[in-house]
Amino acid sequence: MALPSHMQALTFGGRENIVLSTVPTPQVIRPDDVIVKVTCAAICGSDLHPFHGREGGIGKSCTTGHEFVGTVVALGDNVKSLRVGDRVASPFTTNCGNCFYCKSGATCRCSHEQAGGFGWVDDEQMLLPEKDRKANALQGAHAEFVRVPLGDATCMKVPDSVTDEEAILLGDILSTAFFAAENGGVGPGKAVVVVGCGPVGLLSILAVQQLGASKVWAVDSIPDRLAMAASFGAEALNFKACDVLATVRAGTEGRGADVALELVGTSQALRLGFDSIRPGGTVSSIGVNTDAAFPFSPQEAYGKQLTFKCGRCPARHFMEKLMPQLAACPAEARPPYTRVISHRMHLREGVEGYRLFNNREAIKVVLSCA
Ligand SMILES: [Zn+2]
Ligand SMILES: [Zn+2]
Structure with a gap:
Protein backbone atom coordinates (compact mmCIF):
# COMPACT_ATOMS: atom_id res chain seq x y z
CA MET A 1 0.00 0.00 0.00
CA ILE A 173 -5.38 0.63 31.01
CA LEU A 174 -6.54 -2.98 31.35
CA SER A 175 -2.94 -4.15 31.72
CA THR A 176 -2.43 -1.33 34.21
CA ALA A 177 -5.45 -2.48 36.21
CA PHE A 178 -4.00 -6.00 36.51
CA PHE A 179 -0.56 -4.55 37.31
CA ALA A 180 -2.11 -2.49 40.12
CA ALA A 181 -3.89 -5.55 41.48
CA GLU A 182 -0.80 -7.75 41.21
CA ASN A 183 1.36 -5.12 42.92
CA GLY A 184 -1.22 -5.03 45.69
CA GLY A 185 -0.93 -8.78 46.20
CA VAL A 186 -4.64 -9.13 45.55
CA GLY A 187 -5.82 -12.73 45.78
CA PRO A 188 -8.62 -14.88 47.13
CA GLY A 189 -10.40 -13.46 50.15
CA LYS A 190 -8.75 -10.03 50.10
CA ALA A 191 -10.63 -6.88 51.02
CA VAL A 192 -9.65 -4.14 48.58
CA VAL A 193 -10.23 -0.40 48.45
CA VAL A 194 -10.02 1.14 44.97
CA VAL A 195 -9.38 4.88 45.26
CA GLY A 196 -10.44 6.56 42.02
CA CYS A 197 -13.06 5.31 39.56
CA GLY A 198 -11.65 6.62 36.32
CA PRO A 199 -11.18 4.06 33.56
CA VAL A 200 -8.22 2.32 35.26
CA GLY A 201 -10.01 2.25 38.61
CA LEU A 202 -13.14 0.77 37.06
CA LEU A 203 -11.13 -1.91 35.28
CA SER A 204 -9.27 -2.59 38.54
CA ILE A 205 -12.59 -3.44 40.16
CA LEU A 206 -13.07 -6.16 37.54
CA ALA A 207 -9.43 -7.28 37.83
CA VAL A 208 -9.40 -7.69 41.61
CA GLN A 209 -12.62 -9.71 41.49
CA GLN A 210 -11.14 -11.95 38.80
CA LEU A 211 -8.20 -12.50 41.15
CA GLY A 212 -10.55 -13.56 43.93
CA ALA A 213 -11.03 -10.46 46.10
CA SER A 214 -13.97 -11.03 48.42
CA LYS A 215 -14.86 -7.38 49.01
CA VAL A 216 -14.24 -4.24 46.96
CA TRP A 217 -14.98 -0.66 47.94
CA ALA A 218 -14.69 1.92 45.16
CA VAL A 219 -14.14 5.57 46.05
CA ASP A 220 -14.91 8.57 43.85
CA SER A 221 -17.32 11.50 43.80
CA ILE A 222 -18.62 11.48 40.22
CA PRO A 223 -22.08 9.87 40.08
CA ASP A 224 -21.80 8.05 36.74
CA ARG A 225 -18.41 6.60 37.69
CA LEU A 226 -19.74 5.43 41.05
CA ALA A 227 -22.76 3.92 39.32
CA MET A 228 -20.53 1.95 36.97
CA ALA A 229 -18.33 0.87 39.90
CA ALA A 230 -21.43 -0.47 41.63
CA SER A 231 -22.57 -2.24 38.48
CA PHE A 232 -19.12 -3.88 38.33
CA GLY A 233 -19.68 -5.36 41.80
CA ALA A 234 -18.01 -2.84 44.12
CA GLU A 235 -19.57 -1.04 47.05
CA ALA A 236 -19.43 2.51 45.71
CA LEU A 237 -18.47 5.21 48.21
CA ASN A 238 -18.82 8.92 47.47
CA PHE A 239 -16.04 10.40 49.59
CA LYS A 240 -17.85 13.74 49.65
CA ALA A 241 -20.97 12.20 51.11
CA CYS A 242 -19.81 9.41 53.41
CA ASP A 243 -17.04 8.44 55.82
CA VAL A 244 -14.92 6.09 53.70
CA LEU A 245 -12.62 4.98 56.51
CA ALA A 246 -15.48 4.23 58.89
CA THR A 247 -17.25 2.20 56.20
CA VAL A 248 -14.15 0.15 55.37
CA ARG A 249 -13.37 -0.48 59.03
CA ALA A 250 -16.95 -1.50 59.70
CA GLY A 251 -16.60 -4.11 56.96
CA THR A 252 -13.30 -5.51 58.25
CA GLU A 253 -13.93 -6.00 61.97
CA GLY A 254 -12.37 -2.61 62.58
CA ARG A 255 -9.00 -3.47 61.00
CA GLY A 256 -9.03 -1.76 57.61
CA ALA A 257 -8.63 -3.24 54.14
CA ASP A 258 -5.88 -5.66 53.12
CA VAL A 259 -5.04 -3.67 50.00
CA ALA A 260 -5.60 -0.16 48.69
CA LEU A 261 -5.19 0.60 44.99
CA GLU A 262 -4.60 4.31 44.40
CA LEU A 263 -5.46 5.35 40.84
CA VAL A 264 -5.75 9.12 41.03
CA GLY A 265 -2.27 10.60 41.39
CA THR A 266 -2.94 13.05 44.21
CA SER A 267 -1.58 13.07 47.73
CA GLN A 268 -5.13 13.21 49.08
CA ALA A 269 -5.97 9.94 47.30
CA LEU A 270 -2.72 8.31 48.37
CA ARG A 271 -3.32 9.33 51.98
CA LEU A 272 -6.84 7.92 51.84
CA GLY A 273 -5.43 4.65 50.52
CA PHE A 274 -2.83 4.58 53.29
CA ASP A 275 -5.41 5.31 55.98
CA SER A 276 -7.83 2.69 54.68
CA ILE A 277 -5.52 -0.32 55.04
CA ARG A 278 -4.83 -2.41 58.13
CA PRO A 279 -1.36 -2.82 59.66
CA GLY A 280 0.53 -5.18 57.37
CA GLY A 281 -1.53 -4.11 54.38
CA THR A 282 -0.36 -2.97 50.97
CA VAL A 283 -0.76 0.28 49.06
CA SER A 284 -0.40 -0.13 45.30
CA SER A 285 -0.11 3.31 43.75
CA ILE A 286 -0.59 3.80 40.02
CA GLY A 287 -1.65 7.45 39.74
CA VAL A 288 1.10 9.78 38.51
CA ASN A 289 1.72 12.00 41.53
CA THR A 290 3.79 15.12 40.84
CA ASP A 291 3.95 16.28 44.48
CA ALA A 292 7.37 16.57 46.12
CA ALA A 293 6.83 14.25 49.09
CA PHE A 294 4.80 11.31 50.30
CA PRO A 295 1.65 12.16 52.25
CA PHE A 296 2.70 9.82 55.07
CA SER A 297 5.86 9.88 57.12
CA PRO A 298 8.49 7.13 57.42
CA GLN A 299 7.32 6.69 61.00
CA GLU A 300 3.70 6.24 59.94
CA ALA A 301 4.79 3.73 57.28
CA TYR A 302 6.78 1.85 59.94
CA GLY A 303 3.85 1.90 62.31
CA LYS A 304 1.63 0.42 59.62
CA GLN A 305 4.05 -2.37 58.59
CA LEU A 306 3.47 -0.87 55.16
CA THR A 307 4.17 -2.56 51.84
CA PHE A 308 4.17 0.14 49.15
CA LYS A 309 4.43 -0.47 45.43
CA CYS A 310 4.19 2.00 42.57
CA GLY A 311 5.32 2.67 39.05
CA ARG A 312 4.48 2.46 35.39
CA CYS A 313 2.84 -0.69 34.10
ZN1 LIG B 1 -2.74 5.47 28.48
ZN1 LIG C 1 14.50 -4.06 26.32
Whole structure:
Protein backbone atom coordinates (compact mmCIF):
# COMPACT_ATOMS: atom_id res chain seq x y z
CA MET A 1 0.00 0.00 0.00
CA ALA A 2 1.39 3.38 -0.97
CA LEU A 3 1.07 5.65 2.01
CA PRO A 4 -0.33 9.15 1.54
CA SER A 5 2.21 11.94 2.01
CA HIS A 6 0.12 13.58 4.72
CA MET A 7 -2.46 12.52 7.27
CA GLN A 8 -4.71 13.89 9.96
CA ALA A 9 -3.55 13.88 13.57
CA LEU A 10 -4.27 15.51 16.92
CA THR A 11 -1.30 17.62 17.92
CA PHE A 12 -0.26 19.44 21.08
CA GLY A 13 -0.87 23.13 20.62
CA GLY A 14 0.33 24.29 24.03
CA ARG A 15 -1.28 24.10 27.42
CA GLU A 16 -4.89 22.90 27.25
CA ASN A 17 -4.88 23.15 23.49
CA ILE A 18 -5.22 20.18 21.17
CA VAL A 19 -5.35 20.84 17.44
CA LEU A 20 -6.62 18.74 14.53
CA SER A 21 -3.69 19.04 12.13
CA THR A 22 -2.41 17.79 8.81
CA VAL A 23 1.06 16.32 9.33
CA PRO A 24 3.51 14.19 7.30
CA THR A 25 2.71 10.47 7.30
CA PRO A 26 5.42 8.53 9.17
CA GLN A 27 7.82 6.44 7.11
CA VAL A 28 10.07 3.49 7.96
CA ILE A 29 13.27 5.11 9.27
CA ARG A 30 15.08 2.22 10.93
CA PRO A 31 15.09 -1.45 9.91
CA ASP A 32 13.11 -2.48 13.02
CA ASP A 33 10.28 -0.01 12.33
CA VAL A 34 6.69 -0.94 11.64
CA ILE A 35 4.15 1.52 10.25
CA VAL A 36 0.67 0.88 11.61
CA LYS A 37 -2.50 2.24 10.04
CA VAL A 38 -4.43 3.15 13.16
CA THR A 39 -7.92 1.67 13.32
CA CYS A 40 -8.76 3.33 16.60
CA ALA A 41 -6.94 5.23 19.30
CA ALA A 42 -8.01 6.19 22.80
CA ILE A 43 -7.60 9.25 24.98
CA CYS A 44 -5.94 8.38 28.30
CA GLY A 45 -5.76 10.03 31.70
CA SER A 46 -2.02 10.34 31.21
CA ASP A 47 -2.64 12.41 28.05
CA LEU A 48 -4.08 15.01 30.42
CA HIS A 49 -0.86 15.51 32.43
CA PRO A 50 0.99 17.26 29.58
CA PHE A 51 -2.32 18.77 28.41
CA HIS A 52 -2.53 20.65 31.72
CA GLY A 53 1.20 21.29 31.91
CA ARG A 54 1.67 19.10 35.01
CA GLU A 55 4.22 17.11 33.00
CA GLY A 56 6.48 18.93 30.58
CA GLY A 57 8.41 17.55 27.65
CA ILE A 58 5.90 17.43 24.82
CA GLY A 59 6.78 19.88 22.11
CA LYS A 60 4.35 22.04 20.22
CA SER A 61 2.89 20.22 17.21
CA CYS A 62 3.84 16.78 18.56
CA THR A 63 1.13 14.22 17.78
CA THR A 64 -0.48 13.07 21.03
CA GLY A 65 -1.71 9.67 22.12
CA HIS A 66 -0.30 6.28 23.01
CA GLU A 67 -3.26 3.87 23.04
CA PHE A 68 -3.99 2.35 19.65
CA VAL A 69 -4.72 -0.71 17.60
CA GLY A 70 -4.32 -1.01 13.87
CA THR A 71 -3.02 -2.85 10.83
CA VAL A 72 0.59 -3.19 9.67
CA VAL A 73 1.07 -1.35 6.37
CA ALA A 74 4.86 -1.11 6.06
CA LEU A 75 7.85 -2.87 7.60
CA GLY A 76 11.57 -2.35 7.97
CA ASP A 77 13.90 -5.04 6.60
CA ASN A 78 14.72 -6.51 10.04
CA VAL A 79 11.14 -7.13 11.13
CA LYS A 80 10.67 -10.89 11.26
CA SER A 81 7.44 -11.74 13.06
CA LEU A 82 4.97 -9.42 11.35
CA ARG A 83 3.51 -9.12 7.86
CA VAL A 84 1.65 -6.37 6.06
CA GLY A 85 -2.02 -6.79 6.94
CA ASP A 86 -1.47 -8.11 10.48
CA ARG A 87 -3.83 -6.64 13.06
CA VAL A 88 -1.70 -5.48 15.97
CA ALA A 89 -1.98 -3.93 19.40
CA SER A 90 0.81 -2.06 21.12
CA PRO A 91 1.77 -1.04 24.62
CA PHE A 92 2.23 2.66 25.27
CA THR A 93 6.03 2.33 25.25
CA THR A 94 8.31 0.51 22.83
CA ASN A 95 10.63 -2.24 24.03
CA CYS A 96 13.36 -4.46 22.61
CA GLY A 97 12.47 -7.80 24.19
CA ASN A 98 16.14 -8.62 24.82
CA CYS A 99 17.59 -6.39 27.52
CA PHE A 100 17.78 -7.09 31.26
CA TYR A 101 14.54 -5.21 31.91
CA CYS A 102 12.56 -6.76 29.05
CA LYS A 103 13.67 -10.25 30.04
CA SER A 104 12.66 -9.67 33.65
CA GLY A 105 9.20 -8.44 32.67
CA ALA A 106 9.86 -4.72 33.20
CA THR A 107 9.27 -3.90 29.54
CA CYS A 108 8.33 -0.31 30.39
CA ARG A 109 11.92 0.24 31.57
CA CYS A 110 13.59 -1.20 28.46
CA SER A 111 17.14 0.15 28.14
CA HIS A 112 17.28 0.11 24.32
CA GLU A 113 17.98 3.49 22.74
CA GLN A 114 14.76 3.23 20.74
CA ALA A 115 12.64 2.52 23.81
CA GLY A 116 10.31 5.41 24.47
CA GLY A 117 6.75 6.46 24.97
CA PHE A 118 4.49 7.37 22.07
CA GLY A 119 3.62 11.04 21.80
CA TRP A 120 6.73 12.45 23.49
CA VAL A 121 8.80 14.62 21.16
CA ASP A 122 10.14 17.75 22.86
CA ASP A 123 10.34 21.22 21.32
CA GLU A 124 14.01 20.87 20.36
CA GLN A 125 13.49 17.51 18.64
CA MET A 126 10.36 18.76 16.87
CA LEU A 127 12.57 21.19 14.93
CA LEU A 128 14.43 18.28 13.32
CA PRO A 129 13.15 16.01 10.55
CA GLU A 130 11.85 12.77 12.09
CA LYS A 131 14.78 10.70 10.78
CA ASP A 132 17.29 12.96 12.56
CA ARG A 133 15.58 12.93 15.95
CA LYS A 134 16.71 10.97 19.00
CA ALA A 135 15.83 7.31 18.50
CA ASN A 136 13.31 7.34 21.35
CA ALA A 137 11.52 10.57 20.37
CA LEU A 138 8.25 9.09 19.15
CA GLN A 139 5.21 10.70 17.64
CA GLY A 140 1.83 9.77 19.04
CA ALA A 141 -1.00 7.61 17.82
CA HIS A 142 -3.92 10.05 17.67
CA ALA A 143 -3.39 9.88 13.94
CA GLU A 144 -4.15 7.87 10.85
CA PHE A 145 -0.70 6.23 10.95
CA VAL A 146 1.97 5.70 13.61
CA ARG A 147 5.59 4.53 13.40
CA VAL A 148 6.40 1.78 15.90
CA PRO A 149 10.14 1.25 16.46
CA LEU A 150 11.31 -2.20 17.63
CA GLY A 151 8.18 -3.53 15.95
CA ASP A 152 8.84 -7.24 16.52
CA ALA A 153 9.00 -6.89 20.30
CA THR A 154 6.56 -4.01 20.69
CA CYS A 155 3.62 -4.94 18.46
CA MET A 156 1.49 -7.91 19.40
CA LYS A 157 -0.76 -9.67 16.91
CA VAL A 158 -4.39 -9.58 17.97
CA PRO A 159 -6.27 -12.90 17.74
CA ASP A 160 -9.51 -12.78 15.74
CA SER A 161 -11.60 -13.37 18.85
CA VAL A 162 -10.28 -10.23 20.57
CA THR A 163 -12.00 -7.03 19.48
CA ASP A 164 -10.22 -3.79 18.59
CA GLU A 165 -11.68 -2.15 21.68
CA GLU A 166 -10.49 -4.94 23.96
CA ALA A 167 -7.05 -4.82 22.35
CA ILE A 168 -6.79 -1.08 22.84
CA LEU A 169 -7.60 -1.46 26.55
CA LEU A 170 -4.99 -4.23 26.85
CA GLY A 171 -2.31 -1.91 25.46
CA ASP A 172 -2.57 0.29 28.52
CA ILE A 173 -5.38 0.63 31.01
CA LEU A 174 -6.54 -2.98 31.35
CA SER A 175 -2.94 -4.15 31.72
CA THR A 176 -2.43 -1.33 34.21
CA ALA A 177 -5.45 -2.48 36.21
CA PHE A 178 -4.00 -6.00 36.51
CA PHE A 179 -0.56 -4.55 37.31
CA ALA A 180 -2.11 -2.49 40.12
CA ALA A 181 -3.89 -5.55 41.48
CA GLU A 182 -0.80 -7.75 41.21
CA ASN A 183 1.36 -5.12 42.92
CA GLY A 184 -1.22 -5.03 45.69
CA GLY A 185 -0.93 -8.78 46.20
CA VAL A 186 -4.64 -9.13 45.55
CA GLY A 187 -5.82 -12.73 45.78
CA PRO A 188 -8.62 -14.88 47.13
CA GLY A 189 -10.40 -13.46 50.15
CA LYS A 190 -8.75 -10.03 50.10
CA ALA A 191 -10.63 -6.88 51.02
CA VAL A 192 -9.65 -4.14 48.58
CA VAL A 193 -10.23 -0.40 48.45
CA VAL A 194 -10.02 1.14 44.97
CA VAL A 195 -9.38 4.88 45.26
CA GLY A 196 -10.44 6.56 42.02
CA CYS A 197 -13.06 5.31 39.56
CA GLY A 198 -11.65 6.62 36.32
CA PRO A 199 -11.18 4.06 33.56
CA VAL A 200 -8.22 2.32 35.26
CA GLY A 201 -10.01 2.25 38.61
CA LEU A 202 -13.14 0.77 37.06
CA LEU A 203 -11.13 -1.91 35.28
CA SER A 204 -9.27 -2.59 38.54
CA ILE A 205 -12.59 -3.44 40.16
CA LEU A 206 -13.07 -6.16 37.54
CA ALA A 207 -9.43 -7.28 37.83
CA VAL A 208 -9.40 -7.69 41.61
CA GLN A 209 -12.62 -9.71 41.49
CA GLN A 210 -11.14 -11.95 38.80
CA LEU A 211 -8.20 -12.50 41.15
CA GLY A 212 -10.55 -13.56 43.93
CA ALA A 213 -11.03 -10.46 46.10
CA SER A 214 -13.97 -11.03 48.42
CA LYS A 215 -14.86 -7.38 49.01
CA VAL A 216 -14.24 -4.24 46.96
CA TRP A 217 -14.98 -0.66 47.94
CA ALA A 218 -14.69 1.92 45.16
CA VAL A 219 -14.14 5.57 46.05
CA ASP A 220 -14.91 8.57 43.85
CA SER A 221 -17.32 11.50 43.80
CA ILE A 222 -18.62 11.48 40.22
CA PRO A 223 -22.08 9.87 40.08
CA ASP A 224 -21.80 8.05 36.74
CA ARG A 225 -18.41 6.60 37.69
CA LEU A 226 -19.74 5.43 41.05
CA ALA A 227 -22.76 3.92 39.32
CA MET A 228 -20.53 1.95 36.97
CA ALA A 229 -18.33 0.87 39.90
CA ALA A 230 -21.43 -0.47 41.63
CA SER A 231 -22.57 -2.24 38.48
CA PHE A 232 -19.12 -3.88 38.33
CA GLY A 233 -19.68 -5.36 41.80
CA ALA A 234 -18.01 -2.84 44.12
CA GLU A 235 -19.57 -1.04 47.05
CA ALA A 236 -19.43 2.51 45.71
CA LEU A 237 -18.47 5.21 48.21
CA ASN A 238 -18.82 8.92 47.47
CA PHE A 239 -16.04 10.40 49.59
CA LYS A 240 -17.85 13.74 49.65
CA ALA A 241 -20.97 12.20 51.11
CA CYS A 242 -19.81 9.41 53.41
CA ASP A 243 -17.04 8.44 55.82
CA VAL A 244 -14.92 6.09 53.70
CA LEU A 245 -12.62 4.98 56.51
CA ALA A 246 -15.48 4.23 58.89
CA THR A 247 -17.25 2.20 56.20
CA VAL A 248 -14.15 0.15 55.37
CA ARG A 249 -13.37 -0.48 59.03
CA ALA A 250 -16.95 -1.50 59.70
CA GLY A 251 -16.60 -4.11 56.96
CA THR A 252 -13.30 -5.51 58.25
CA GLU A 253 -13.93 -6.00 61.97
CA GLY A 254 -12.37 -2.61 62.58
CA ARG A 255 -9.00 -3.47 61.00
CA GLY A 256 -9.03 -1.76 57.61
CA ALA A 257 -8.63 -3.24 54.14
CA ASP A 258 -5.88 -5.66 53.12
CA VAL A 259 -5.04 -3.67 50.00
CA ALA A 260 -5.60 -0.16 48.69
CA LEU A 261 -5.19 0.60 44.99
CA GLU A 262 -4.60 4.31 44.40
CA LEU A 263 -5.46 5.35 40.84
CA VAL A 264 -5.75 9.12 41.03
CA GLY A 265 -2.27 10.60 41.39
CA THR A 266 -2.94 13.05 44.21
CA SER A 267 -1.58 13.07 47.73
CA GLN A 268 -5.13 13.21 49.08
CA ALA A 269 -5.97 9.94 47.30
CA LEU A 270 -2.72 8.31 48.37
CA ARG A 271 -3.32 9.33 51.98
CA LEU A 272 -6.84 7.92 51.84
CA GLY A 273 -5.43 4.65 50.52
CA PHE A 274 -2.83 4.58 53.29
CA ASP A 275 -5.41 5.31 55.98
CA SER A 276 -7.83 2.69 54.68
CA ILE A 277 -5.52 -0.32 55.04
CA ARG A 278 -4.83 -2.41 58.13
CA PRO A 279 -1.36 -2.82 59.66
CA GLY A 280 0.53 -5.18 57.37
CA GLY A 281 -1.53 -4.11 54.38
CA THR A 282 -0.36 -2.97 50.97
CA VAL A 283 -0.76 0.28 49.06
CA SER A 284 -0.40 -0.13 45.30
CA SER A 285 -0.11 3.31 43.75
CA ILE A 286 -0.59 3.80 40.02
CA GLY A 287 -1.65 7.45 39.74
CA VAL A 288 1.10 9.78 38.51
CA ASN A 289 1.72 12.00 41.53
CA THR A 290 3.79 15.12 40.84
CA ASP A 291 3.95 16.28 44.48
CA ALA A 292 7.37 16.57 46.12
CA ALA A 293 6.83 14.25 49.09
CA PHE A 294 4.80 11.31 50.30
CA PRO A 295 1.65 12.16 52.25
CA PHE A 296 2.70 9.82 55.07
CA SER A 297 5.86 9.88 57.12
CA PRO A 298 8.49 7.13 57.42
CA GLN A 299 7.32 6.69 61.00
CA GLU A 300 3.70 6.24 59.94
CA ALA A 301 4.79 3.73 57.28
CA TYR A 302 6.78 1.85 59.94
CA GLY A 303 3.85 1.90 62.31
CA LYS A 304 1.63 0.42 59.62
CA GLN A 305 4.05 -2.37 58.59
CA LEU A 306 3.47 -0.87 55.16
CA THR A 307 4.17 -2.56 51.84
CA PHE A 308 4.17 0.14 49.15
CA LYS A 309 4.43 -0.47 45.43
CA CYS A 310 4.19 2.00 42.57
CA GLY A 311 5.32 2.67 39.05
CA ARG A 312 4.48 2.46 35.39
CA CYS A 313 2.84 -0.69 34.10
CA PRO A 314 5.03 -2.94 31.93
CA ALA A 315 2.11 -3.24 29.56
CA ARG A 316 3.79 -5.41 26.92
CA HIS A 317 4.58 -7.99 29.60
CA PHE A 318 0.97 -7.99 30.81
CA MET A 319 -0.41 -8.14 27.25
CA GLU A 320 1.53 -11.36 26.81
CA LYS A 321 -0.38 -12.89 29.70
CA LEU A 322 -3.78 -11.27 29.25
CA MET A 323 -4.26 -11.41 25.47
CA PRO A 324 -4.31 -15.25 25.29
CA GLN A 325 -6.59 -15.44 28.36
CA LEU A 326 -9.02 -13.05 26.73
CA ALA A 327 -8.86 -14.83 23.37
CA ALA A 328 -9.70 -18.12 25.06
CA CYS A 329 -12.64 -16.71 26.99
CA PRO A 330 -16.01 -17.12 25.22
CA ALA A 331 -17.48 -13.71 24.36
CA GLU A 332 -20.50 -14.21 26.63
CA ALA A 333 -18.26 -15.02 29.61
CA ARG A 334 -15.94 -12.03 29.24
CA PRO A 335 -15.84 -9.38 31.92
CA PRO A 336 -17.47 -6.20 30.60
CA TYR A 337 -14.19 -4.32 30.14
CA THR A 338 -15.35 -2.31 27.14
CA ARG A 339 -18.26 -0.84 29.11
CA VAL A 340 -15.77 1.79 30.35
CA ILE A 341 -15.76 3.19 26.81
CA SER A 342 -18.44 5.84 27.11
CA HIS A 343 -17.76 7.76 23.89
CA ARG A 344 -16.93 6.55 20.39
CA MET A 345 -16.02 9.39 18.06
CA HIS A 346 -13.99 10.03 14.93
CA LEU A 347 -10.43 11.34 15.00
CA ARG A 348 -11.80 14.52 13.40
CA GLU A 349 -13.84 15.03 16.61
CA GLY A 350 -10.80 14.43 18.81
CA VAL A 351 -10.63 18.00 20.13
CA GLU A 352 -14.16 17.57 21.45
CA GLY A 353 -13.17 14.14 22.77
CA TYR A 354 -10.39 15.73 24.83
CA ARG A 355 -12.84 18.33 26.13
CA LEU A 356 -15.39 15.73 27.22
CA PHE A 357 -12.73 13.56 28.84
CA ASN A 358 -11.04 16.47 30.57
CA ASN A 359 -14.38 17.66 31.95
CA ARG A 360 -15.15 14.12 33.12
CA GLU A 361 -18.25 14.09 30.98
CA ALA A 362 -16.73 11.01 29.33
CA ILE A 363 -15.28 7.99 31.14
CA LYS A 364 -13.23 6.75 28.18
CA VAL A 365 -13.08 8.11 24.64
CA VAL A 366 -12.13 5.93 21.68
CA LEU A 367 -11.46 7.66 18.37
CA SER A 368 -11.98 5.82 15.13
CA CYS A 369 -9.10 6.83 12.86
CA ALA A 370 -9.90 5.02 9.62
ZN1 LIG B 1 -2.74 5.47 28.48
ZN1 LIG C 1 14.50 -4.06 26.32
